[in-house]
Structure formats: C-alpha cells, structure tokens
Amino acid sequence: MRNNQIYLNPSEMPREYYNILPDLPTPLAMPLNPATKQPVGPEDLAPLFPEELIMQEMSQERFIKIPEEILELYSLSRPTTMHRAYRLEKALGTPAKIFFKYEGTNPAGSHKTNTAIAQAFYNKRAGVKKIVTETGAGQWGSALSIATQHFGIDLEVYMVKVSYDQKPYRRTLMQLHDAKVYPSPSDRTNSGRQILEKDPNSPGSLGVAISEAVEIAANSSDTNYALGSVLNHVMLHQTIIGEEARLQLAKVDEYPDIIIASAGGGSNFAGLSFPFLRDKLTGDKKDLRVIAVEPSSCPTLTKGKLAYDFGDTVGFTPLLKMFTLGHTFIPPAIHAGGLRYHGMAPTVSNLYENKTIEAASYHQIEVFDAAKLFLTTEGILPAPESAHAIKGAIEEAKKCTERNEAKTILFNLSGHGFLDLSAYASYIDNNLEDYKLPDEVIMRYFADLPVVD
Ligand SMILES: *Cc1c(COP(=O)(O)O)cnc(C)c1O
16 A cells, blocks of 8 residues: 555654744844834733743744643644645646645644644743633634643633624634633724724724734733734744654655745744755755745735734734735635735745745635645645645646656645535635735735834
8 A cells, every 4th residue: 555644653743843033044123112113022022921932932042842741732633644645646647746744633623723732831831810812713713722721721712703603613612612702893892892983894804803802911910812823932833843744754755845835824834844944044955945825815925015014903013024915904805714814924024035935826716626626636625724735736736747847845734624614615606706906905005004214
C-alpha cells in the first residue's frame, strides 16, 4: 500500500515555538497608542493580556519552550497528520508532489485550538477568572471555549449577528463548553449600542465584535481579552504546525519548494510557513516560495495599503502597522467567514512588504470548485477558508504541468467543513455569488485610516 499519511509519534512532538521576530528582514514597526501616537509598552497591554503573553508579543528569543500542560492538551489531537495528496495529483495530471497538513481533527475543527489552549493556559497561570472575546462564524469562539472550560475560566463570546442567527451549530458547541454567547452588536456595551443606534438591523462584523469584547475587558479588573489571530503571540503558538511539518517531511526526505496557506488574519499561514521561512531568512533556502491566499472580496494583501490602523471598528485597539483595507471596511458576506477581516498580521505584513512572501486572491465559486475536487479525490471536506489554500495549490500544480517541473508543494488544510454544509448547499444550488470589489470602493475606506505623522 502507498503511504498516504506521514505520522509523528507523540514523543516526537516539537517542544518549542518558533518566534520569527528576531529573524524578520526589517525590524517590526512598534504598535502605537492611538491617543498619543507613541509606541505601546507592556503596561498599556496589561488590562487586556497576562504578562507572559505580553512578553511573547515583544520577545526577541527565537525559540520559546512550550509548557508541559499545553503539550498535554495538544496531545489530544496532535501531532496532526501530514498527507500526500496522490489522488489529487493524479486528477490534475501534475508532476508536482502535493502535501498537506490537516488541522481539522480537534473538536473545534480548525488550527485555532493551538493558540486557544496556550492563551487559556497563560491566563490561568496569571489568575484570570474570565475572558471575553469575539467570534465571526464561531471557529475561534468554539476553540477558546474548549480551552477555557478545561482550565476553569469563564468565557463570554460576542458573535457576529449574521452568523449567530444563520450558523447556530458552533454557537451550540460553545454553549456545550459553558460559554455565554451574545449576538453582536449587542446592547451590553457602549460600542454595541452606538452601532445599533445607527442601524438597529446591523448584521455586525468582526471589527464591531472586537470593540465590544475589548470594551468589557478594559473596564473590569478580573477579566482579560483574547484574540484568535493577527497578534505576534498568536502567530507564535501556531508555529507548532510548521515545526511538526518539518519533521514529517524530513521523514520522507522532502522539503517544500512552495508553501501555501489561506490568510484571514494570518495565523494558519504563519503557523505552517514561519518555521520554513527561518531557513529562507537565516539559511540557504533562498528559493523557497511562500504564498498567502485570500478572497478577492477581502483582498487585504493584494489590494490593501500598508498603514497604521485599528484592529477594531470603533477604534479601541492600539494602532498596528499592517496591510489593511481600512477598519471601517465591512467585507461582502462570503462563506469563508474566517477570511473576512480588514487587516493582516503585522509579521505577515512585514514579510510581504519585504517581498519575502507572495499573495494571491481567488473568487468564491472557483474556490468551492477546488473544494469539491479535493473532497472527491482526498476524501476530506475542507472548510471554505482552507479551500482557498487548496485552490492556490491546484494553480501552482497546474503551472508545474505546463513547465514539466516536479516541484514539492505543501499547503495547510486549516480546518474541516462539516459545520459549513449550508455554504456547500448554496454552492450546489448555484446560489453562490462572486462579489466584484471595484478599486474605487476599496479606496473609499482608506480615507478613514488614522493619521499618524
Ligand atoms: C479562522 C480561520 C482561518 C483564517 O484565520 P487565520 O488567522 O488567517 O488563520 C482559516 N481557516 C480556518 C479553518 C479558520 O477557522
């Protein structure tokens, strides 16, 4: 039998996260306090995050030891399997070798569990009793609910209202883990009330939900905030994916020529690619290509602007230097909810600015076509977010066919799609739309960017 899956034993699980900050091609721009425009220090972040996470956010250590308690919880679903997509290769008739790392095997069904467990652990160690967060379609909220339930921390989740109403199953998963879930905008915060006053039927957005969660955490002493992507410490925790992938590919004497992942806030992309980018930034793998794939309707890297911007809609968060579509931009309602964010992680933005990595964007329907081909060849139903990476991998494999090159392609299958079947039903019924986003529309939101100089 052919070896479709490459395993790691639990004893081989990596014991350190990789911190890319000291290896970035140019130093990372400091986050700024929006009122003073001065760099944010640890004390500014203390109302929201425990000290150990703030240290990780700013650390210049290349490797950070993973505590035993985190490793123990990871071991429920890690190491995750590396797959060789032989049947997809055959269907494409490509000489390329396609590998993927599958992060959908934990109960939340996505890579977000990797940072949820770490963030809950460090909050617990700091004596935090309650965490408030936001969630879009519910992937992050459900991952965090599993982790907080384990560590005995209360969790309150502000869930974007359209998803709260239309995608009830992840809400149920959060509630099973004892989380309190509220539709956002809510009347529980000034931010929510402000939005509802303008539009009582507001469908909500991730940016608004972040404003609600941050507002609550900033105003209560025993309550912290947690974010599922974008921040440096989140990228750090996700590097467990790439560290495992390195060991797995080494077992079959492979090293990727091309790495591909979807990018919403950048965390699954960072998780898979940063440990390999270490070799490009500090070693001899100068030809390694790394591609972030995003939706054409939320083209943060491919059409956005590198600027200081807020992480939320109302304007509570520190200003981050990142590729952004503007914090007032509300992306069209595509089914890859996890990719509907206006900004991109500052680390990923830095690498893109320095041309260390590339970006590509695809429309919704061609992405679902790729998902269907993947399902029917490899037997896994991908999350619509992950299907963006599949589409990217298929396009690169086709180029290999044209050029008769046997490149090794590695992509991240960031989650499964079993709670997205309503989106697949729309696809089958021809009810999916490709939203065209004219450049004039994108430019409009740049006018709301904060003025920094
Ligand atoms: C949230 C999510 C994403 C996008 O978030 P990143 O931080 O960019 O990784 C991608 N895939 C899945 C399955 C998700 O849940």
